[in-house]
Ligand SMILES: Nc1ncnc2c1ncn2[C@@H]1O[C@H](COP(=O)(O)OP(=O)(O)O)[C@@H](O)[C@H]1O
């Protein structure tokens with residue numbers, strides 16, 4: 553077993569003076585997809601923002617063994633942490649190509665990888681990003697992170713609000729991306745988690761309540777209910793569209 557790429561110990565995060573991440577500890581292996589799970593509002597996005605230094609945080613965070621918890625965000629990014637934010641945040645008035653060029657961090661952009669992983673986006677490179685569908689914008693957002701050689705990607709709810717067929721496309725792109733870089737993935741869709749993730753970390757109330765193999769969690773109906781509040785009956789899955797098993801939807 554190689555050393556984990558990310559080790560988080562005793563991470564606390566605050567927004568406007570309020571504690572939103574409380575003593576969170578977990579590891580991300582140096583390959584594959586690790587899913588960060590939990591109900592709406594438990595602190596998944598805040599955990600990612602704490603790792604990146606986008607919100608006030610304290611704790612011990614190591615990337616490849618080196619501490620990054622005192623570094624400003626741009627230094628963390630320079631060390632090879634890519635971020636795909638929750639709401640995609642593409643520049644709508646710029647073309648696809650311009651969005652990608654703005655993201656290029658050094659003189660070795662991986663344009664061929666982007667062409668191979670996202671042929672549809674490549675074909676639309678002259679199109680204004682604001683005129684793309686939600687799924688296409690998600691691909692641009694992912695491509696922006698993948699154009700640089702990173703040591704870790706932090707990907708926040710990439711399938712949120714997408715139609716089931718598009719969810720599958722984004723999941724396939726993530727699976728390809730995961731062959732090139734380890735990913736910490738916030739994801740509500742249990743199908744996607746089952747397909748992609750080897751490991752899972754579950755948050756509740758800003759704390760880690762489970763961390764272990766994805767199969768162990770997904771096969772444990774009682775735990776899924778307790779932590780995520782959804783049923784995992786596979787026959788039920790087949791009967792309903794994927795979007796309806798979205799954790800957040802089930803909880804409303
Ligand atoms: N900008 C903000 N201002 C105040 N509170 C916030 C802000 N963003 C998130 N929070 C609070 O922090 C907690 C965790 O939110 P978040 O990390 O976004 O959860 P998740 O990503 O798991 O849905 C929630 O209680 C939320 O209301």
Ligand SMILES: [Mg+2]
Nearest residue numbers: 596597598638
């Ligand atoms: Mg979130």
